[in-house]
Amino acid sequence: MNSKLLVAAAAFCMLPGTLSAAAEKKDSIAFTPIKENPVTSIKDQNQSGTCWAYSSLAFFEAELLRMGKGTHDLSESYLVFNTYMDRADKHVRTHGDASFSQGGSFYDAIYCLKHNGFVPQSAMPEPGTPYGDSLFNFNQLDAATVAYVGALAKGNLKKINPIWKKDLKAIYTNYFGELPKSFTYEGKEYTPESYTKMLGLNPDDYISLTSYTHHPFYSKFILEIQDNWRWAESYNLPLNEFMEVMEEGVKNGYCFAWGSDVSEAGFNSRKGVATIPAGNTTNDKTGSDAARWTGDNFKGAAINSGKDEKVITQDLRQLGYDNWETTDDHGMVIYGLAKDNNGKEYFMVKNSWGEYGPFKGMFYASKAFVAYKTMNIVIHKDALPKHIAKKLGLK
Numbered sequence: 591m592n593s594k595l596l597v598a599a600a601a602f603c604m605l606p607g608t609l610s611a612a613a614e615k616k617d618s619i620a621f622t623p624i625k626e627n628p629v630t631s632i633k634d635q636n637q638s639g640t641c642w643a644y645s646s647l648a649f650f651e652a653e654l655l656r657m658g659k660g661t662h663d664l665s666e667s668y669l670v671f672n673t674y675m676d677r678a679d680k681h682v683r684t685h686g687d688a689s690f691s692q693g694g695s696f697y698d699a700i701y702c703l704k705h706n707g708f709v710p711q712s713a714m715p716e717p718g719t720p721y722g723d724s725l726f727n728f729n730q731l732d733a734a735t736v737a738y739v740g741a742l743a744k745g746n747l748k749k750i751n752p753i754w755k756k757d758l759k760a761i762y763t764n765y766f767g768e769l770p771k772s773f774t775y776e777g778k779e780y781t782p783e784s785y786t787k788m789l790g791l792n793p794d795d796y797i798s799l800t801s802y803t804h805h806p807f808y809s810k811f812i813l814e815i816q817d818n819w820r821w822a823e824s825y826n827l828p829l830n831e832f833m834e835v836m837e838e839g840v841k842n843g844y845c846f847a848w849g850s851d852v853s854e855a856g857f858n859s860r861k862g863v864a865t866i867p868a869g870n871t872t873n874d875k876t877g878s879d880a881a882r883w884t885g886d887n888f889k890g891a892a893i894n895s896g897k898d899e900k901v902i903t904q905d906l907r908q909l910g911y912d913n914w915e916t917t918d919d920h921g922m923v924i925y926g927l928a929k930d931n932n933g934k935e936y937f938m939v940k941n942s943w944g945e946y947g948p949f950k951g952m953f954y955a956s957k958a959f960v961a962y963k964t965m966n967i968v969i970h971k972d973a974l975p976k977h978i979a980k981k982l983g984l985k
Contacts, residue, residue, distance in 0.1 A: 619863060619930045621954055626926035626938060627845050628655045630663065632951035634944035636718070636725035639692030642817065643669045644942035645847055645921035646699030649968065650708070650791060652845040652925060659790060663711040666726075667766040668782075672706045673698045678739045678758055680819055682750070686743035689816045690736065692728055696798065696847045696921065696968040697822035704793040707786035710775050715767040731765050797984070798824040800966040801832040803908045808981045813966055815918040824966050825982050829904045833961055836924065839973035840937070845925040846969035848939065850955075852920045854963060859946075862953035863936075866962050868898040902961040910962060918965050928954060 630651040635644045647664040654662050673694055681690035702708070717726045738758060742750055763769075772781050780788070798813075805811040810823040827835065839846060856865040900906070910916035926938030936954040945951045971984050979985070 619861070619954075621928040621930055621936065623938070624927040624929055624935065625841050626928075627652065627840065627843055629845060629923060629925045629940050630655070630661060632940065632945050633666075633942050634725055635666075635942045636727060636944075638726035638728040640666060640670055640694070640726060640728075641921040641942055642694035642696060642698060643673070645923050645940075646696050646968075647708075648923045648940055648942065649696075649845060649847040650699065650703070652923060653791065653970065654789060656843060656845070657790065662789070665709045665711045665714050667714045667717055668706075668709045668769065669699055669702050670694075671762050671766045671769055672702050674735070674762060675755070675759060676701075677819055678735070679755070681739055682743045682754075684743075686740065688819045690739050690743070691817070692732055693817040693918075695815075695818050695820065695822060696849065696966075697818070697820055700793045700796055700822075700968070701820060703786065703791060707782035708789065708791075709770055709773065709780075709782050709785055712775065713770045713773040713785075720765060720767055731761070734761055795970050795972070796968055797971050798822060798966050798968050799827055799832060799835060800824040800964075801827050801829045801904070801907065802911060803904060804912075815965065817918055827978065827982075829902070829907060829961060831978050831981075832964075833957070835969065835974055835978060836937070836960065836964075836967065837927070837957075838975055839969055840924065840927050842973060844970055844973040845923055846967045846973070848922045848924045848960075848967055849918060849965040850920055850922065850960075851916045851918070851963040851965070853917065854959070856959065859953075860948075862947040862949040864939075864953065864955040864959045864963075866900045866902065866956065866958045868900050899956060899958040900962070902958050907962055916963055916965070924955075924960075924967075930954075 630648060633644050633648070635641055643666045647666060647669065651662055651664060654660065677688075677690055677694070680688045716724070718724055721727070721730075735758065738754075738761070742754055770782065772779060773785075774780075775785065800813055805826050807826050807828050810825055812818065812821045813824050836846065852864075854864070854866065856867050858864065907916075922942070923940040924937045925940055927935060928938050929935050934956065936956050937960050939953050939955050941951050941953060943951065947953065971979065974982070974984065
């Protein structure tokens with residue numbers, strides 16, 4: 591944050607401070623975990639649109655914990671590097687019709703797991719360090735790559751030389767470091783293939799679920815969002831069963847990758863709570879997702895401890911998607927359930943914007959918020975209740 595507090599005199603700052611403290615105490619919420627599944631430490635995507643990478647890998651790290659494989663720190667740089675090369679290729683092949691941006695989807699991580707494997711964080715330079723930084727900052731990188739790839743995809747060239755991929759790879763190598771062919775991890779030599787085999791993650795075990803009425807329920811469809819540039823399919827469930835999968839999955843020890851919209855006025859970053867107030871609210875679509883979370887774009891949305899929330903129906907959820915009030919803003923991980931001091935239940939969420947806020951990078955999303963604003967989730971197929979898995983034809 592760059593804002594500065596200018597204090598004219600102590601007499602003028604005491605009363606507002608006192609009132610603020612009183613309001614803070616009155617509006618405070620205490621949470622008690624109902625079910626809290628283990629996750630790895632909070633990371634910081636910083637000035638990069640890589641929530642999809644951080645949340646996907648956080649999800650797989652949680653899966654490794656669930657599987658008894660111990661604590662792992664998987665490399666975001668490796669995933670992002672491989673994904674951006676593929677996305678640039680798709681952008682050029684479609685003459686710019688498939689978007690090229692910093693964003694991505696959970697399926698990008700599943701695809702990388704299947705085709706490139708994963709590597710540990712230690713196998714590549716720490717994010718940002720090749721450029722003398724300590725975290726990702728894609729401002730300069732994005733300016734260079736978007737201009738270069740866009741000139742090829744949308745230019746007036748009658749013919750392009752495939753060597754452009756080597757040029758683009760050189761840019762990414764300068765920023766991320768070399769993609770490792772082999773590395774040492776905990777005293778043993780690995781390749782990406784052998785390391786991934788050691789992890790024991792099966793990409794075919796993971797499915798994407800959503801809930802929209804413009805496609806038939808219990809079928810698969812390509813979710814129509816720009817960052818789904820690989821055109822991955824999601825299973826479509828009625829809202830009540832979609833919520834059942836999430837709740838029962840958490841209760842049975844599963845975390846899941848959660849794609850949602852953080853532009854809602856009820857997404858109160860400073861208190862670490864997301865609700866859907868019953869009154870009329872205006873979405874904030876300006877700025878980055880992180881700017882809304884850390885307060886740069888914060889508009890002081892009130893929270894109400896989950897009371898007086900909207901009743902979320904299938905039709906209301908669909909309307910939000912159809913009229914662009916619900917957009918593909920941000921990827922996170924849901925890892926638990928909790929209740930507040932009024933007995934209202936919330937999902938526990940792991941974010942990737944550093945240890946910000948009262949819960950040090952975690953926050954609580956009401957069930958109404960999750961029902962209304964979830965774009966899709968990725969979860970292990972074994973987490974599905976049997977009667978729902980049967981309807982989807984899953985075994």
